[in-house]
Amino acid sequence: MIIYEYLSELFGSPVLASVIQSLFPLIFLIPFALFAVWLERKVSAFMQDRIGPNRVGKHGWLQTVADILKLIQKEDITAANADKPLFNIAPVLVFAGSYLAFAAIPFSSAYIGSSIDLGLLFIVAASGFVVAGILMGGWASNNKYSLLGAVRSAAQVVSYEIPTVLVILSVVMLTGSLSLYELSEMQTSSIHNWILFGGNAPLLQKILLIPFMFIGFIILYISSLAEVNRTPFDIPEAESELVAGFHTEYSGMKFAMFFLAEYANMFAVSAIVSAIFLGGYQSPFGYLGNTLGLTWLVPIEQFLWFSAKGLFFVFVQMWLRWTLPRLRVDQLMALCWKYLIPIAFVNLLIIGLIVLIKI
Amino acid sequence: MSDYSNLKTEEMVLNMGPQHPSTHGVLRLEIKLDGELIVEVKPHVGYLHRCFEKHCEAMTYPQIVPYVDRMDYLASMSNELGYAIAVERLMGIQVPERVEYIRVIMAELQRIASHMVALGTYGLDIGAFTPFLYLFADRERILSIFEETCGARLLYNYIWVGGLSHDLHPDFIRKAKEFVTYFRPKITELNNLLSYNKIFIERTANVGILPIETAINYGMTGPNLRASGLKWDLRRDDPYSIYDKFEFDIPVGKGWVGTLGDCWDRYFVRVLEMEQSLNILDQALAQIPDGDVTSAIPKRIKPAERQIYTRVENPRGELGYFIVSKGGLQPHRVKVRPPSFISLGLMNELCKGHLVADVIAILGSIDIVLGEVDR
Amino acid sequence: MREYFSNIWSGLFTVLVGMKITFKHLFEPSVTIQYPDEKPKLPERARNRLYVNMDDCIGCDQCSRACPVSCIEIETVKALPTDDLGKTSQGKKKALWVTKFNIDFAKCCYCQLCVFPCPTECIYMTETYEFSEYQRDSLNYSFVTLTPSEIEEKKDNFAKFEAEKAAQKAAAAAPKPAQKTDE
Numbered sequence: 001m002i003i004y005e006y007l008s009e010l011f012g013s014p015v016l017a018s019v020i021q022s023l024f025p026l027i028f029l030i031p032f033a034l035f036a037v038w039l040e041r042k043v044s045a046f047m048q049d050r051i052g053p054n055r056v057g058k059h060g061w062l063q064t065v066a067d068i069l070k071l072i073q074k075e076d077i078t079a080a081n082a083d084k085p086l087f088n089i090a091p092v093l094v095f096a097g098s099y100l101a102f103a104a105i106p107f108s109s110a111y112i113g114s115s116i117d118l119g120l121l122f123i124v125a126a127s128g129f130v131v132a133g134i135l136m137g138g139w140a141s142n143n144k145y146s147l148l149g150a151v152r153s154a155a156q157v158v159s160y161e162i163p164t165v166l167v168i169l170s171v172v173m174l175t176g177s178l179s180l181y182e183l184s185e186m187q188t189s190s191i192h193n194w195i196l197f198g199g200n201a202p203l204l205q206k207i208l209l210i211p212f213m214f215i216g217f218i219i220l221y222i223s224s225l226a227e228v229n230r231t232p233f234d235i236p237e238a239e240s241e242l243v244a245g246f247h248t249e250y251s252g253m254k255f256a257m258f259f260l261a262e263y264a265n266m267f268a269v270s271a272i273v274s275a276i277f278l279g280g281y282q283s284p285f286g287y288l289g290n291t292l293g294l295t296w297l298v299p300i301e302q303f304l305w306f307s308a309k310g311l312f313f314v315f316v317q318m319w320l321r322w323t324l325p326r327l328r329v330d331q332l333m334a335l336c337w338k339y340l341i342p343i344a345f346v347n348l349l350i351i352g353l354i355v356l357i358k359i
Numbered sequence: 360m361s362d363y364s365n366l367k368t369e370e371m372v373l374n375m376g377p378q379h380p381s382t383h384g385v386l387r388l389e390i391k392l393d394g395e396l397i398v399e400v401k402p403h404v405g406y407l408h409r410c411f412e413k414h415c416e417a418m419t420y421p422q423i424v425p426y427v428d429r430m431d432y433l434a435s436m437s438n439e440l441g442y443a444i445a446v447e448r449l450m451g452i453q454v455p456e457r458v459e460y461i462r463v464i465m466a467e468l469q470r471i472a473s474h475m476v477a478l479g480t481y482g483l484d485i486g487a488f489t490p491f492l493y494l495f496a497d498r499e500r501i502l503s504i505f506e507e508t509c510g511a512r513l514l515y516n517y518i519w520v521g522g523l524s525h526d527l528h529p530d531f532i533r534k535a536k537e538f539v540t541y542f543r544p545k546i547t548e549l550n551n552l553l554s555y556n557k558i559f560i561e562r563t564a565n566v567g568i569l570p571i572e573t574a575i576n577y578g579m580t581g582p583n584l585r586a587s588g589l590k591w592d593l594r595r596d597d598p599y600s601i602y603d604k605f606e607f608d609i610p611v612g613k614g615w616v617g618t619l620g621d622c623w624d625r626y627f628v629r630v631l632e633m634e635q636s637l638n639i640l641d642q643a644l645a646q647i648p649d650g651d652v653t654s655a656i657p658k659r660i661k662p663a664e665r666q667i668y669t670r671v672e673n674p675r676g677e678l679g680y681f682i683v684s685k686g687g688l689q690p691h692r693v694k695v696r697p698p699s700f701i702s703l704g705l706m707n708e709l710c711k712g713h714l715v716a717d718v719i720a721i722l723g724s725i726d727i728v729l730g731e732v733d734r
Numbered sequence: 735m736r737e738y739f740s741n742i743w744s745g746l747f748t749v750l751v752g753m754k755i756t757f758k759h760l761f762e763p764s765v766t767i768q769y770p771d772e773k774p775k776l777p778e779r780a781r782n783r784l785y786v787n788m789d790d791c792i793g794c795d796q797c798s799r800a801c802p803v804s805c806i807e808i809e810t811v812k813a814l815p816t817d818d819l820g821k822t823s824q825g826k827k828k829a830l831w832v833t834k835f836n837i838d839f840a841k842c843c844y845c846q847l848c849v850f851p852c853p854t855e856c857i858y859m860t861e862t863y864e865f866s867e868y869q870r871d872s873l874n875y876s877f878v879t880l881t882p883s884e885i886e887e888k889k890d891n892f893a894k895f896e897a898e899k900a901a902q903k904a905a906a907a908a909p910k911p912a913q914k915t916d917e
Contacts, residue, residue: 047756048492051766144373148395148715231486232558241716243380323552323752325559326486328716329395339742422802425845489756496765503777510781510859516845524846525779552755557745 003111024111025102032307033263036314037064043318074252082249083140090137091250091257097129098265105271106180107306108281110299119180120168123272124161127227130265131157134236137258138246149245152329153229153236159336160226160233166344167220170351171276174199174209180272184280191284196277201355208354212347217277219344221313224269226332228262231321235329270313271306281306370398373715377406381484381719384729388706390718397718400710402703407733415693420446420520420660423693428514430695431731433476434674436469436505439518441671444599445680446520448669449662457650458522459601464535464643465505465517466600467636471542472501473674474629474636477726481626482553484723485562490553497545504534521656532644539640546633554630563626564617567709567721571620577708578701581676583725586612586628587620593672605642607635622724629726661688675699675726695734699727781844782863784837786877790822790856793830797848797857805841806848809834811885811892822854831888832878839865840873 003024007017038053038061045052053060078087103126104119106112116122131154138150172178174195175186186200187193196213198206226233237245247258274280281302289297327335373390376382385406391398411430415423427442428435440462447454479494502512507528509517517524553559569579574587584591592609594602610631612624662684670679676698683692702725709721767774776782793810810830813819819828849858867873880888 043760044488045764046760048489049496049759049762049765050492051764051768054768144371148373234486235716241381241719319753319756320749322489323756324487324749325482325553325556325562327558328562328714330714331561418802421847422800425802425843425847428845489759493759499765506780507777508779510777510779510846511844514843514845516847524850528777528779548755552752555748556752557741557748 022103025099025105025107028107029099029102029264029267030260032267033260034064034068036263036266037067037259039315040318040321043315044322047319047322068256071252071256076252076254077249079141079143079249081142083142086136086140087249088254090133090140091247091254091261093133093136094130095133095257095261095264097126097131097133098261098268100126100129101268101272102264104180105268106184106275106280108299108302109181109185111303112181117177117179120172120178120183120272120276123180123268124165124168127265127268128157128161130261133261134246137250141246141249143249145242145244146246146248149236149242149248153246155329156229156233156236156332157227159333160223160340163219163223163336163340163344164227166341166348167216167223168276170212170216170344170348171195173348173352173355174201180275180280184275184282187279188282190286191279193282194277194279194284205354205357209351212351212354213277215343215347216351217273219340219347220276221273221316223336223340224273225317225320226336228265228269228317230266230317232324232327233332234321234326235332266314266317267310270310270317273313274306274309278309280309368393375718381480381723382729383480383722383727384732386703386722386727386729386732388718388722390710390715392715395714395716397710397713397715400707400718402706404700404703404729404732407729409734411734412693412695415690417689419688420662420690423690424519425514425516428516429730430697430734431473431673431675431678431699431728432513433728434469434473435513435515436465436518437473437671437673438678439515440466440600441669441673441678441680443518443520444671445667445669445682446660446662449665449667449682449684450520450657450660452521452655452657454521454655455650455652456601456648458652458655460643460647461523461527461652462518463600463602463605464640464647467639467643468501468504468535468538470636470674471633472498474633475501477629477674478549478553478626481723481726482559484719485559487553487556487559490549493545493552494549497542500538500541504531504538507531507534519656520660522654523652526652532647535640536644539637539644543634543637546630550630554627560616560623562716563622563720563724566617566622566713566717567724568618569620569625569705569709573705573708574620577705579676579705580698580701581673582628582632583625583676583702585609586625588612588614593670593677597670599669599671602639604646605639607638610635622720625724625726659688661686670696673698675728675731676702697731697734699729699731703727703732776861776863780861780863781846781859783839783860783865784842784848784857785860786835786837787856787858788832788835788877788879789820790824790854791832791835791877792822792826792828792854792856793832794853796851796853800847800851802845802847803841803843805838805843807834807836807838808832811888813888814891814895817891822856824854826854831880831885831892833880833885833888835877836874837877838874840870 004017004021007020008014011017011020041063042052042059053063056062056066078084101123103114104112104116104122134153135150138146138153175183177183177186183195187195191197193200196217198209198213201209229236237247242248247255250258283301283305287298287301289295289301371392373392375388375390377385377387382388387403387406389401389403409429411426414426418426424439424442427438430438475494475498479491482490505515506512508531509515509525569583569587571587571589574584574589579587580591588611590609590611593599595609610628612619612628614621614624615627616623664684664686666681666683668679668681670677677696678698679696681694681696682690685691705725706722710718713721793808795808795810798804798806798808811833813829813831819831821827846859878885
C-alpha cells in the first residue's frame with residue numbers, strides 16, 4: 001500500500017507504478033522457489049536418514065541454482081505429434097495462474113499487489129486458472145499418461161475448490177470481509193485475535209468458535225494440499241503410475257516453469273492459510289519497531305513474519321509428502337465429496353449460528 | 360434429457376513399460392482402459408531373458424550356481440539353497456549338520472532382506488517414499504553380514520553342492536544376533552509408518568482380491584497363496600534341510616482390514632513372515648554346532664542317470680528345480696519352476712475392473728522379480 | 735455413521751503417527767557413506783578384481799575350466815627339457831610357458847569359482863574395485879610376464895623342438911617301410 005503510493009509519486013504515473021509493483025512478487029518468488037526446492041530435498045533427505053545435496057555450495061544450497069542452469073542449457077524437446085502452440089503456452093499459463101494469486105496476497109501492511117475487496121475470491125479464481133494450463137499441457141503432449149494426469153488434475157482441483165470456498169465463506173461470515181488486507185488488520189496484536197481462535201468476537205462466542213475454526217482450518221489446509229497437487233493428493237503427477245503425469249513430455253526450461261509454478265503455488269496456498277487463520281503478516285508478539293520507535297521497521301518485520309508463517313506451512317507440506325502414500329483418484333473424490341464438503345458445510349452452518357446468536 | 364447412448368466411446372490401450380517407474384524391472388503391461396477402468400491386462404515378458412535353462416546344459420554342476428544367483432537376484436541364497444538341495448538329492452549326498460544350520464540362517468536372513476525390498480518398493484508404488492529408504496538402510500546390514508562371510512553383497516555363490524564356499528566369518532554369529540535384536544522394533548516402526556496408515560489401507564484393502572480357489576487353480580505359492588488363507592508352507596509341509604527342527608508360525612491372511620486375499624493381506628503376510636524368520640534365526644543362531652563346512656563337497660559332481668524335482672520355499676513362493684542327468688558332468692536338462700512367473704499370470708484376473716492406479720498396487724503386492732520371470 | 739467418524743479419526747490419527755516417526759528421523763544421523771570421499775572398509779573376503787601371480791602359475795588351465803563365463807583365456811607352450819622355468823613358491827615344478835593369460839573383466843562375474851581349484855593359489859581376488867574403462871577392450875587384462883618376442887621365441891623353440899622330434903621319429907620310423915617296399 002505505502003509502497004504503491006510511494007512508487008506512483010516517484011514515477012508520477014499510477015500505471016507505471018502498478019507495472020513495477022507487479023514485479024515485486026517475482027523478486028520474492030524466484031529466491032523462494034530456489035530455496036524451497038533445496039529445502040524440500042534437505043527435508044526429505046534428513047527424514048530418510050540421508051544427507052541430501054551437499055556438493056554445490058555449503059550444505060548444497062547452490063544446488064538448485066546449478067539445476068536451473070542445467071535446465072536452461074538443456075535441449076527443449078517438443079514431442080513430434082504434440083500440439084505445438086498449446087504445448088508451448090501451457091507452462092506459461094500454469095505459472096501465470098500461480099503468479100496471479102500473488103497479486104492479492106498481503107505480504108505486509110506496506111505491500112499488497114492489489115488490495116482488492118474481493119481478494120479471497122480472486123485467489124480462489126486465480127488458482128482455478130492453473131487447471132486450464134495443466135489440461136492444456138496434458139492434452140497437447142499427445143501422451144496417454146499426460147492426458148490421464150491432466151484429466152485427473154482437472155477433476156481434482158475443481159472438486160477441492162468447493163470445501164475451500166465453504167471454509168472461506170465461514171470465515172467471511174465471522175469477519176464480514178473478503179479483503180485479505182482487512183482480514184490481516186483484524187487479527188492484529190496477539191495470538192488470541194487470530195481467526196483460528198475466533199478473531200475479534202466476544203469471549204464466549206470465541207470459546208464456542210474455536211473448535212469449529214480448527215475444523216475449518218484443517219479442511220482448508222487439506223484442500224489446499226489437493227489444489228497444489230502435493231502428496232497425498234499428487235495423483236495428477238503420480239510418478240509410480242503416470243510417470244510424471246501432465247508434464248511427462250516436458251523438458252528443459254518448460255519443465256522448470258512447471259516446477260517453479262508448483263513451488264510458487266505451495267507458498268501461495270500456505271500464505272492464504274496463514275492470512276486467513278493465523279494472522280497473516282501480523283506478529284503474534286508485537287513489533288520491535290514499535291518498541292524502538294522505528295516505524296519503518298514494522299513492515300519489514302511483518303514481511304518476515306509472513307514469510308515465516310508461509311514457510312512453516314510449506315515445511316508441513318513437505319513433511320506430509322515424505323510421510324504419506326498417495327490416494328487413488330476415486331478415493332480422492334470420495335474424500336472431497338463424502339468428507340470434506342459435508343463437514344465444511346455443517347461447520348459453516350454451526351459457525352453461522354454462533355455468529356448469528358451473538359452471545 | 361440428453362441421450363448419451365449415441366456418444367462414441369472407445370477403449371484406450373496404454374502401454375505400461377518396459378520403461379516405467381514401477382513395473383519392478385523390465386516388464387511391459389498392455390492395458391486396455393475404459394476411461395480409467397481396466398478391461399484387460401496383458402503382461403509381455405522376456406525382456407530379461409538370459410537363456411538360463413539352455414545355459415545350464417553347457418555348464419558343469421558347480422558352474423550353474425552363479426547362474427542360479429541371477430534368477431531371483433533379491434533372494435540369491437534361497438535360489439542356491441534350492442539348487443544345492445536338488446543336486447544333493449540327485450547324488451545322495453548327506454551334508455554336515457553345521458552346513459544345514461548355516462544354510463537355514465542364510466536363507467532366513469535372505470528372506471528378510473527380500474521381503475524388505477518387496478515391502479519397501481510396495482510402499483514406493485503406493486506413493487510413500489520414506490519407508491522404502493528405511494528398509495533399504497536396514498537391508499544393508501544384512502548384505503554387509505553376507506559380504507563379510509562370502510565376499511559378495513548380492514550374488515553370493517555361497518551355498519555349493521555338498522557344502523559352502525566358506526565357513527562363517529568369526530563375527531557372523533554376533534552380528535546376526537545384533538541384527539535380530541535391532542530389527543524387531545523396526546518392524547513396529549514400519550507398521551506404524553506404513554502398514555496401519557489409513558491412506559495405505561485405503562489403497563490396498565479390498566483391491567486385487569485373490570480368492571483361494573483361483574489362487575490354487577493358477578498355482579500360486581508362497582506369501583501370495585498364504586495371504587488368501589491357505590496354510591501352505593514348504594518349510595513345514597515338505598520339510599527340507601533342517602526346518603523341521605525349528606518352531607515357527609506360518610502367518611496366513613485373515614482379511615484384517617478388508618477382504619481375505621486382498622493386497623493388504625499379501626503385504627501384511629510378508630511383514631509377519633519377517634517376524635517368523637527372526638524367530639527361526641533366534642533358534643538357529645543359538646543352536647548352531649561346530650564342524651567342517653567343506654567336507655561333503657564332492658570332488659567331481661557326476662550324478663548317475665536320474666532325474667529329480669525338488670522344491671523349496673523361496674521368499675516369493677515355491678521354487679522348483681527339475682534336473683535331468685544323463686550321467687555326465689553337465690545336466691541334460693534343468694527346468695525351473697519360478698514362483699514370480701506364475702504369480703504374474705494372475706495379473707489379468709486380479710486387475711479387471713480396477714483403476715490404473717490399482718494395477719501398480721496389485722503388481723507390487725504379488726511381488727515379482729523380473730529376473731526370475733524371464734530367467 | 736460410526737464408521738464414518740472412525741474413518742475420520744483413524745485417518746487423522748495414523749497420519750499423525752506417521753508424521754511423528756518421520757519427524758523423529760529428522761534428527762537421526764544419516765547412514766550415507768559419501769563414496770568417493772570416504773570408502774567403506776572392505777571385508778577380507780571381498781570379491782573384486784582378480785589378480786594372477788604369474789610367478790606361481792603353472793599353466794594348468796584349471797581356473798579357465800572352472801569359469802562359468804569363460805572369461806579366462808590361457809595358452810601354454812611346453813617348455814624344452816633344457817629350459818629352466820624355476821619353481822613356484824610352494825615348490826612345484828613348472829613345465830609350461832604361459833604365453834597367454836587373459837582375463838576379460840567385462841565378462842567376469844566375480845563368482846570366485848576360479849580361485850578354489852588353483853593348485854598353487856596364484857589366482858585370487860584383490861581389493862581393487864575401481865577400474866572402470868571407457869573402452870570395453872581395455873577391461874581385457876593380460877597377466878603374461880613374457881614379452882611378445884619371448885613368446886615368439888618360446889613358440890619357435892617348441893615348434894623347432896617338435897619338428898626335430900618329428901624328424902627324428904620320421905627318421906627312426908621311415909626307413910623300415912621304405913625297405914619293405916623296396917623288397
